[in-house]
Structures are given as structure tokens and as C-alpha cells.
Amino acid sequence: MGTSGDEENGVAGLGRPGGTGQVAGGWGNGDLGSSDDRAQFSALLEDSVEDLYEHAPCGYLSTLLDGRIAKVNTTLLDWLGYERDDLLGRRHFSDLLTVGGRLYHETHFAPLLGMQGEVSGIALELKAADGSRLPVLVTSTVRTGRDGRPLLIRTTLFDARDRRAYETELLRARKEAERERERLQRLAATLQKTLLPPTLANVPGLDVSAYYHIASVDEVGGDFYDLFPLAEGTWGLFLGDVCGKGAAAAAVTSLTRYTLRAAAVYNPDPDAVLRNLNTVLNHEYNGADPRFCTVIFGLLTPDPDRGGFHITLASGGHPPALLMRADGTTDYLPTPGGQLIGVLADAHIATTAVRLAPGDTLLLHTDGLTEAHVNAVDGVDRYGDDALLDFARTLAPTTASATVDAIRDLLDTFGSGVDDDTAVLAIHVPRPPSEELQ
Amino acid sequence: MLAHGFGCDQNMWRLVVPALERDFTVVLFDHVGAGNSDLSAWSPDRYSTLDGYVEDVLELCRELALGPVTFVGHSVSAMMGVVAAVREPEAFAGLVLLAPSPRFVDDPETGYRGGFDAEDIDELLGSLDANYLGWSGAMAPVIMGNPERPELGEELTNSFCRTDPDIARVFARVTFLSDNREDLALVKVPTLVAQCASDAIAPREVGEFVHARIPGSRLVTLDATGHCPQLAAPEETTAAITSFVEALA
Numbered sequence: 001m002g003t004s005g006d007e008e009n010g011v012a013g014l015g016r017p018g019g020t021g022q023v024a025g026g027w028g029n030g031d032l033g034s035s036d037d038r039a040q041f042s043a044l045l046e047d048s049v050e051d052l053y054e055h056a057p058c059g060y061l062s063t064l065l066d067g068r069i070a071k072v073n074t075t076l077l078d079w080l081g082y083e084r085d086d087l088l089g090r091r092h093f094s095d096l097l098t099v100g101g102r103l104y105h106e107t108h109f110a111p112l113l114g115m116q117g118e119v120s121g122i123a124l125e126l127k128a129a130d131g132s133r134l135p136v137l138v139t140s141t142v143r144t145g146r147d148g149r150p151l152l153i154r155t156t157l158f159d160a161r162d163r164r165a166y167e168t169e170l171l172r173a174r175k176e177a178e179r180e181r182e183r184l185q186r187l188a189a190t191l192q193k194t195l196l197p198p199t200l201a202n203v204p205g206l207d208v209s210a211y212y213h214i215a216s217v218d219e220v221g222g223d224f225y226d227l228f229p230l231a232e233g234t235w236g237l238f239l240g241d242v243c244g245k246g247a248a249a250a251a252v253t254s255l256t257r258y259t260l261r262a263a264a265v266y267n268p269d270p271d272a273v274l275r276n277l278n279t280v281l282n283h284e285y286n287g288a289d290p291r292f293c294t295v296i297f298g299l300l301t302p303d304p305d306r307g308g309f310h311i312t313l314a315s316g317g318h319p320p321a322l323l324m325r326a327d328g329t330t331d332y333l334p335t336p337g338g339q340l341i342g343v344l345a346d347a348h349i350a351t352t353a354v355r356l357a358p359g360d361t362l363l364l365h366t367d368g369l370t371e372a373h374v375n376a377v378d379g380v381d382r383y384g385d386d387a388l389l390d391f392a393r394t395l396a397p398t399t400a401s402a403t404v405d406a407i408r409d410l411l412d413t414f415g416s417g418v419d420d421d422t423a424v425l426a427i428h429v430p431r432p433p434s435e436e437l438q
Numbered sequence: 439m440l441a442h443g444f445g446c447d448q449n450m451w452r453l454v455v456p457a458l459e460r461d462f463t464v465v466l467f468d469h470v471g472a473g474n475s476d477l478s479a480w481s482p483d484r485y486s487t488l489d490g491y492v493e494d495v496l497e498l499c500r501e502l503a504l505g506p507v508t509f510v511g512h513s514v515s516a517m518m519g520v521v522a523a524v525r526e527p528e529a530f531a532g533l534v535l536l537a538p539s540p541r542f543v544d545d546p547e548t549g550y551r552g553g554f555d556a557e558d559i560d561e562l563l564g565s566l567d568a569n570y571l572g573w574s575g576a577m578a579p580v581i582m583g584n585p586e587r588p589e590l591g592e593e594l595t596n597s598f599c600r601t602d603p604d605i606a607r608v609f610a611r612v613t614f615l616s617d618n619r620e621d622l623a624l625v626k627v628p629t630l631v632a633q634c635a636s637d638a639i640a641p642r643e644v645g646e647f648v649h650a651r652i653p654g655s656r657l658v659t660l661d662a663t664g665h666c667p668q669l670a671a672p673e674e675t676t677a678a679i680t681s682f683v684e685a686l687a
Contacts (some may be wrong), residue, residue, distance in 0.1 A: 066636075066663035066670070092663070094638055099558035103614075106639050106665040107445025107513075114669050115449065 059136070059157035065150055067092035067110075076157060081129035093155065098125045098133060109138075113153065117142045123160060123167070135164035185217045192220050195253050200227040203235050205302060206309065207430050209400035213411050213422040215368065221421025222249040222293070223366045224257055228264075233302060236264040236273075239364040239425045240295030240318060240341075252291045255284065260297065270297045270314030274341060274349045278316065281342030292342035294318040296335070296364055300427075303355060308429045311362065312353045316341035319367050322389070324396035324403070326359025326431070332389065333362075361398050361428040368422030369407065372414045383414070400428035439465040441495065443513025443537075444613040447473025450512065453672035454679070461680060465502065469515075470494060471605040486608055488514075488616055492521045499529045506531035508683050513537055513640070513665060514613040517621070520652075524624040532628040532686050534679055537665050538648050539640040541617040550619065553641045559614050563607065622651035629655040630682040632667065632675070639665040656682070 053060060059076030063069050069087045077084060080096065087096075094102045101124040113119045120139035128134060136157040142150045192214060200208050210225055222242035230236050238260050242252045256277065263276040274297055285291035294317040301310045313321060315335035324330045338350035356362060365388075372383045395406055403426040411418055440458075442450045448466040458464050469491060471480040484490035495518055499507060508531050511519035516538030523530045542552045543559055554562075629652045633645030642659065649657035658678050662671035 092638075094664075098561055099554060100562040100564060102638055103562050104445075107443070110664055111446050111450060111666055111669055115452075 058159075059155075061093060061155040061157065063093045063153045063155065065152065067094055067153075069093060070152060079128065079134055079159070080126060086129075093153075096126050098127050101125050109140075113140050113142060117144075117150075123164070126157070135160045137163065181218070188218060188220050189214075191247075191250055195220070195224055195250060195257065197226045197228075201229050201235060203227070203229075203300065203427075205307075205429065206300070207400040207428040208426070209404040209428075210423070210425040211404045211408050213368065213408070213418060215418050215421050216245075219245045220247065220250045221245055221368075222253055223368065223421045223423035224253050225364070225423050225425045226257065226261070227425070227427075228261065230264055230268050230299070234268060235300040236261075236268060236297070237300060237364075237425065237427070238295055238297040239366065239423055240293050241366040241368075241421075241423070242293040243291065245421075248289075248291075252281070252285070252293065256281070256293055256295070260295070264297075264299075268299055270299050270312050271349050271351050273297050274314050274316050275347075278341045278344075278347045278349075282345055285342060290343065292340045294367075295341055296321060298364075306355075306357070307432070308355060308357045308360070310353065310355050312351060314338070314349050314351045316347060316349055319365060319370065319385070322363040322365070322392050323354065323356075324361040324363065324392055324398055326357060326397050328393075328396045330389065330393045330396045332385070356427070356429045358429050358431040359397055361396070361400060361403055361426055363392065363403055363407075364425045365407070366421070366423045368418060368420035369411065369424065371420060372411070372422075373417035373419065374414060398428070399430070400426040403428070439467075439495075439498070439507045439509050441467070441509065441511045441515035441518060442469065442472070443511075443515050444609055447475075449473070450666065451668055454668050454676045457673075457676040458679065462508075462683065463504065465498070465504070465507070467498060469609075471602070471609060477602065477605070480605055482608055485605075486612060488518055488521055488612060488618070491515075491518045491612075492525065495519070495522045496526055496529060499526075508532045508534065508679075508686070510534040510536060510679060511538070512668065513539070514616070517616060517618040520618060520621050520625055523627050524621050527626045530627045532630070532682065533625065534630045534632060534682060535648060536632050536667060536675070537634055537637055537640045537645075538631060539644045540619045540622055540648060540651075542614045542639070543617075545617075550647070551641075551643060553639065553644060554614070562614060563610060619647075619651070622648060623653065625652045625655075628682075628686055630678065631655055631657045632660055632678050633657070634660055634662040634664060634667050634670070636663045637665050 054074040056073060056075055059079060060071075060073040061069060061076060062071040068089060069091050070089070072084065072087055077087075094105050097105055104124065109119055109122055109124075118139075118141045122138045124136055124138050126134040126136055137160045138155060138157050140153050140155040143152050143154055145151050192212075196212055200210060208227060212223065214221060222244055223240070224242070225237075225239040227235060227237040240256065242249050242256060259277050259280045260273060263273045266276070267273065274295065277295070281291060281293070296313055296315045296318040298311050298313045302308075303310055313333065313335060315338040317338050317340040318335075320332040320334050322330065323333050333352055333354060335350040335352050337348055339347040341347060370383050370385050370388055373381050374383050375381070391406075391410065395403055398406075404424055407424050411422060440448070440451045440455075442448050447468045451466060455464055455466065468475040471477065471485060495509070506529060509519040509522070511517070511533070513536070516535035517540060519530075519533045519535065520540075523533055539552060541550065542554050544550065544552050544555050631645055631649045631652070633640065633642060635642070645657065645659070649655050660667045660671050660674050660678065662674065664670050667675045
């Protein structure tokens with residue numbers, strides 16, 4: 001105690017005339033010009049040195065290295081409602097803290113102070129004699145002797161009630177913003193779900209699988225697909241990508257989906273289906289905000305003689321389908337020249353027809369997959385059509401679900417490189433069980 | 439093997455490591471979620487009980503294959519050592535439990551006094567929330583603005599005692615809501631209980647409780663104030679660890 005008291009008497013040293021004279025001198029050129037004024041002013045400061053410490057607008061506290069309180073100013077005593085003798089030599093700084101503050105002090109504050117010699121601006125709460133709480137901002141420095149050994153700890157405490165109220169408000173606003181974001185994400189996810197079929201139609205003799213990869217949880221993407229029954233023994237399927245994201249794109253997606261479904265009932269010829277869609281989108285969005293999409297539409301009919309299915313595909317500017325044959329040969333089914341749907345009044349639609357034999361698998365995808373960023377090789381940083389073709393060749397012959405699973409895993413390896421939504425739809429004609437056994 | 443407790447990281451050991459290194463191979467690590475650990479390895483599932491941490495310690499022992507180690511666990515890590523040694527006693531030559539507490543909350547039913555009532559713990563978890571802003575913002579300039587101590591490199595200054603608030607909250611729950619009293623009697627490896635003379639977090643009767651429950655354990659009371667004897671009384675802490683390990687040999 002004695003030693004620390006002596007050390008702390010250094011505070012009084014601030015009051016030496018030389019120090020105060022300088023301050024007075026700095027101001028002395030104007031109003032304090034007369035010697036009377038100067039003497040008065042000086043006397044005022046001289047008197048106030050002890051007072052400056054005792055009644056400073058912040059709490060002062062000096063503690064021994066073990067935390068025992070060696071010196072405390074009146075401001076802090078008044079805040080806490082303690083007598084000086086209650087604290088000096090009897091209590092530790094951490095005794096003045098709430099339990100939470102005490103734990104924080106022990107586990108963070110004290111170790112940091114020991115390591116750095118200074119810790120500042122830490123929010124803690126004091127517990128007053130009457131049990132009330134006072135939020136403060138605490139700064140501590142370690143005072144060392146000439147030999148560099150730590151002697152004691154000096155601490156200032158600032159009343160932080162206003163700041164704490166402000167922080168509490170900030171915290172509340174931050175939590176609210178986090179909740180809102182979660183709500184938005186839930187909403188986007190729900191909206192996304194309503195734009196996709198809950199289940200795909202069951203087509204006898206066909207194995208079907210689809211996957212939708214969401215690139216951003218904050219926004220609704222513009223990819224879509226469906227597979228649905230048409231007139232007896234025929235099925236329609238489509239997969240596409242509306243330009244843009246968010247609510248506006250979702251509205252176009254919705255219009256596109258229902259138009260495709262209705263157009264296919266009206267005239268199931270794939271070329272006609274896409275023409276009708278083109279007309280609808282072109283009429284709807286012909287103003288300053290053009291909206292368009294790429295889409296591939298297929299009409300499936302079973303082949304009663306040889307087994308398997310016939311499929312006629314029509315494409316409006318969409319990446320071509322991939323055909324993986326039962327014998328392992330794999331290639332794109334080109335549909336060149338098809339134009340974006342919705343831009344021109346009379347878009348050109350490209351069609352192709354193919355028979356899916358038992359063991360064959362057809363894959364439709366959106367360009368989120370091939371446009372995914374991958375590690376740059378030879379200056380190319382997109383995954384690309386060729387890489388997808390090579391990948392498909394390693395899969396063939398395969399099934400619908402195995403294809404979709406493999407692409408899902410592939411997308412996972414891209415991680416955040418997939419910056420656009422991706423939809424994939426695979427159909428596969430299983431081999432008859434007799435062949436399967438061989 | 440030195441395991442730091444709640445708050446801060448392996449730098450807690452910096453005052454005892456130089457002396458210990460003269461006689462022993464010292465293994466230091468940051469718990470997942472603390473210091474310079476890979477934060478992406480942290481998950482609330484694995485680390486919302488002591489088990490995740492215990493598994494980490496055991497994995498560390500297996501991976502390093504140093505043979506039976508002396509595990510020095512501070513605060514909550516002392517109980518990680520206890521659980522780990524109960525689970526795989528062959529991995530440990532001895533345990534040093536530094537300022538241990540098997541349960542911080544009082545248990546009126548059994549008359550156990552951990553030093554805190556349930557209200558206190560609620561207040562602690564509340565204060566972690568209050569420091570949410572402080573931890574993520576205000577602490578950083580404080581830690582980095584340290585021109586007199588250039589040896590505290592950027593890497594260190596950014597990490598020491600600075601924990602992701604969400605992780606800190608989960609770790610605080612694990613630390614202050616765990617109850618490992620039952621595990622103490624199952625410890626079969628030589629154990630030293632080293633408590634502080636005046637510790638606001640783990641009072642002396644808690645250290646005595648741990649000593650009484652662990653069969654054959656030794657108890658030393660370090661002349662240190664606070665919960666961190668490795669900082670407050672590094673020489674004495676080192677001496678206690680050294681003489682314990684030498685007696686094992």
C-alpha cells in the first residue's frame with residue numbers, strides 16, 4: 001500500500017508551478033494580460049490539482065498488480081456509493097464488477113493488460129453499493145518502475161450509460177436486420193420452390209431426375225424445368241433460363257412456365273410451343289424493360305415397336321442437350337440457330353429429333369453449370385461446354401439419378417465459383433430387366 | 439501439452455513456456471474457434487459440449503504420437519483433460535489441472551458451491567451479448583495500436599483474446615454450464631491440482647473438491663491472485679508443473 005501511495009503521489013507533480021504556468025501562458029496574451037488576472041488564474045489551477053484528480057469527470061482507480069485497490073477518486077466513490085475506507089486495501093478491482101464483467105476481466109482483460117501493458121475502451125459494468133449497475137468504458141495502463149518492472153495498474157472509468165443505450169439500440173437493429181435477412185431468404189426459397197414442380201410426372205418406362213442449384217440464398221434465380229403428361233401416351237418436358245434474377249425474373253419465370261404448359265396442350269409440336277411462348281413474352285415485355293429467356297422443350301412419345309422413346313427437341317437459344325448412349329458414346333445434340341425467346345417478334349426456333357434406346361440418358365442443363373468459375377487454366381476460367389462433354393463421357397453409360405448426383409457433386413467442387421443458378425434434368429430409358437442381368 | 443481455457447489463446451502460456459522448454463517437449467495449440475485456429479473447422483454441433491474439445495485433444499495425442507503426455511489444462515481445459523483421461527487413460531502420463539472447476543454453478547441439492555448462482559451465469563451470457571459490438575469492433579484497434587511492443591506481430595495482435603462473438607457465446611455456455619463432477623472419481627492417471635490462493639472464478643473450496651474427488655491426486659495452492667496463475671505467478675506455476683512431471687518419471 002505504502003509504496004503504491006508514494007508512486008501515485010506522482011500525480012501531484014502535475015501541479016508544479018512550471019506546468020501550470022505554461023498553460024496560463026498559452027492563454028495569457030488576451031484576457032489574462034494583467035498580473036492580477038494571471039495570479040488569480042494560476043491560483044485557481046494550483047488549488048485544483050488535487051481537485052482535478054478527485055473530482056475529475058471520470059473515475060480514477062489505482063490498483064496493485066494483484067488487483068487490490070490502492071487509490072480511488074471521489075468521482076468513482078460517488079458513483080458507487082462507497083466510502084474510501086470500504087475499498088482501499090480491502091477490495092479488488094474485479095470486486096467492483098458484475099459477475100459477467102468479473103469473468104470477462106479475468107479471462108480477457110487482465111491477460112491482455114499483462115501482455116500489452118495497456119487495454120482501452122473495454123465495456124464493463126460496475127456494481128454500486130446499493131446493487132445498481134453502471135455501464136462504464138474502462139482503460140487501464142500498467143505503470144512500470146525505472147527498471148521496467150510493473151508496479152501498479154492505473155485505470156480510468158468513463159460513464160457509458162448513453163453509449164451503452166446507443167450500443168444496445170445498435171445491437172437490437174443488427175439483430176433485427178439479421179432476422180429480416182433470414183426472413184427474406186426464407187421468402188426467396190419459398191418463391192423458388194413454387195416456381196419448380198413439387199414432383200416430376202411418372203412416365204412409365206422412363207427414369208427421371210432433376211436438381212436445382214441455388215447460387216444465392218438472397219435472390220430468386222431464373223432457371224426452371226418441368227416434365228408433365230400431355231395427350232394419351234405423350235409427355236412434355238422443358239428446361240430454361242430467364243434473364244436476370246430477383247422478383248422481376250421470378251414473374252417472367254412464372255409466366256413462362258404456365259405459357260409453356262398451356263401452349264403444349266394447345267399444340268404439342270415443340271416448334272409451335274416455343275413460337276407461342278415467344279409471342280407471349282414479346283407482347284408482354286415490348287417496352288423499355290425487355291424480358292427474354294432461353295429454353296429447350298421436348299415432346300416424348302414411347303416407341304411401341306422397339307422400346308425406348310422418341311423425343312423431338314426445340315431450342316430457343318439454349319445450350320444443347322447431351323446424349324449419353326448405352327454403348328458409352330456421348331455427344332451434344334446440336335440445335336443451332338435457335339434464337340432467344342421474347343426478343344424478336346418472329347424468333348427462329350431450331351429443332352432436332354432422336355430416339356432414346358434402352359440404356360440411353362439425355363441431359364438438359366442451364367449455363368450456370370458451364371459458366372461456373374473454375375481455376376484458370378490457359379486463361380480460361382469458365383468450366384465450359386468441352387469440359388462438360390468430357391465429364392459426361394466419364395459417366396456414360398449411366399442413369400438419370402447417377403448423372404444428376406454426379407453433376408451435384410461437380411457443382412459442389414466449384415463452391416462459390418457457381419455464381420448463377422443451375423438447373424439440370426436427366427431422363428434415362430432403363431434396360432429391360434432381362435438385359436440388366438447380363 | 440498445454441491447453442488454454444476460455445478467453446484468449448495459447449499465448450496465455452508465453453511466460454511459462456521458455457522455462458518448460460528447457461526440460462520438456464512442449465505442445466501448444468489453440469482450441470478450435472480461438473486464436474489462429476481454422477475457424478471454418480468450428481461448428482456449433484461439435485463444440486456445444488466439452489466432447490468436441492475432448493475429441494480434439496485425443497486426436498492431437500494420436501496424431502503427434504508422442505506417447506503418454508502430461509496434459510496441463512487451464513480452467514475449462516482442465517475438465518477436458520479429466521474427460522479425455524477417463525476415456526483414454528493410456529494416452530496420459532499425468533494431468534495438471536490449473537485453476538480447475540468441475541462445475542461453476544452452485545448446486546444447492548448437493549450443497550456443492552461452485553461460486554456462481556444461475557443468475558450470475560445469465561448475467562455473464564448477457565455481458566457477452568453486450569460486448570458483441572465491443573468484441574467485433576472496439577477490441578481490434580486496441581489490440582493493434584501497440585507501437586511500443588513491435589514484437590507483437592500483426593498476426594498475433596489480430597487474434598489474441600479476440601474471438602468471434604458467436605463462438606465465444608457457445609464456448610462460454612460450454613465452460614460455465616458443464617458439470618463434470620462425476621468424472622473426477624474415474625480419473626486413473628496421476629493428477630496435480632494447482633489452484634490459486636485467491637481466484638474469483640474457481641475459489642479454493644472448488645480446488646479442494648477436485649482434489650478430494652480424484653483418487654491419489656496432489657493439491658498445491660499457488661500464491662497467485664486471479665484465475666490465470668500462468669500469468670500472475672509464472673515461476674511458481676512452472677515449478678509446480680516441473681516437479682510434478684519429474685516425480686512421474
